[in-house]
Amino acid sequence: MKLYGSAYSGNCLKPKWVLDRLGVAYEWIETDSFDGSTRKPEFLALNPAGQVPVIVLEDGRLLAQSNAMMLHFAEGSNLIPTDAYDRAKMFEWLFWEQYSHEPQIAVRIARKHFLGKRDDELDPSLLVKGNAALARMELQLKQTPFLVGGAFTLADVALVAYTRKAHLGGFELKDYPAVRRWVARVEELLGIESALPANG
Numbered sequence: 001m002k003l004y005g006s007a008y009s010g011n012c013l014k015p016k017w018v019l020d021r022l023g024v025a026y027e028w029i030e031t032d033s034f035d036g037s038t039r040k041p042e043f044l045a046l047n048p049a050g051q052v053p054v055i056v057l058e059d060g061r062l063l064a065q066s067n068a069m070m071l072h073f074a075e076g077s078n079l080i081p082t083d084a085y086d087r088a089k090m091f092e093w094l095f096w097e098q099y100s101h102e103p104q105i106a107v108r109i110a111r112k113h114f115l116g117k118r119d120d121e122l123d124p125s126l127l128v129k130g131n132a133a134l135a136r137m138e139l140q141l142k143q144t145p146f147l148v149g150g151a152f153t154l155a156d157v158a159l160v161a162y163t164r165k166a167h168l169g170g171f172e173l174k175d176y177p178a179v180r181r182w183v184a185r186v187e188e189l190l191g192i193e194s195a196l197p198a199n200g
Contacts, residue, residue, distance in 0.1 A: 001026040004046065005053040006033055008114070010106060010161030012053040015069035017157055017190050022077060026055070034114065067094045070154050079154050089148045093155035096136075104130035106162045108169035119170065127170060134166065134176050141178035145185065152189055160186040164195040173197070 003019070003026050005012030019026050031037050031052050038050045047054040047064045054064045063069050071094075074080050081087045108126040111117045137159065140147055147155040164183045166173055173180050173196065180196060187194050 001058055002029055002056040003027065003053060004029045004031045004043070004055070006031055009033065009052060010165070011066040011102070014066040014157055014161050015053055015055065015073065017192065018070045018073050018079065018154070021079070021190060022073060024073060067098065067154075067158060070157060074154055079152070079157070081148060081151060081153060086148050086151070086153075090153045090155045093147050094158055097155075097158045100129070100136075101133040101159060102162060104133055105166050105169055105171065108171075109162065109165060112170055113168040130166070130169065130171055131175075134163070134171060134173075134179060137163070137182075138176040138178050141182045145182070147182075152186070156182075156186045157190070160190075167197045 001024075003012075003016060005016065005028065007013070007030060016028065031043070033052055037043060038047075038052055044050055046056065046062055049064065051064065053066055053069060054062060055069055056062055063072060071080070081090055104126050108122060108130055111122055111126075112119070137147070144150060146152050147159065160183055163173075163179060164187065173183075183196055184194065187196075
């Protein structure tokens with residue numbers, strides 16, 4: 001399999017982390033979404049949306065969208081709850097991540113950290129909505145060690161990707177202690193180096 005992605009994109013790291021955790025072999029092909037690589041004809045032939053990640057399966061079939069890729073590879077594993085309600089709660093968090101979390105936090109990280117925009121050049125609603133998303137997570141994680149009760153699921157993988165680097169977008173994770181503790185737990189389970197700032 002060939003996984004096209006960018007090492008600085010949380011969306012690209014999500015399926016990579018799942019493959020690594022499950023011990024599935026693949027070839028990582030670094031693809032920069034900022035330098036025009038995803039707009040070249042050869043890439044658009046893989047994904048007409050011009051986005052990473054995208055994976056070419058062993059049989060040649062293609063799959064895009066990070067959460068769809070995670071679900072495909074994790075099927076039958078303990079990353080997906082067997083209980084119908086818990087599975088639905090996992091999906092609830094996955095849908096929420098792409099609608100209410102990633103569009104605020106990841107976008108602000110990209111514009112502030114990678115594109116070097118000043119705060120006064122950024123849409124102020126990104127900070128407001130991003131903090132609202134972190135507050136929603138804090139509320140849950142004060143009650144349970146993982147987003148879906150006591151079990152580590154794809155919901156945690158999906159949401160840790162940009163949460164762990166939220167400080168790069170100007171978000172203060174010290175204001176969300178339960179989220180910080182959860183990030184540390186998930187990073188340890190995934191076997192990845194901590195991205196949490198020492199004091200933020």
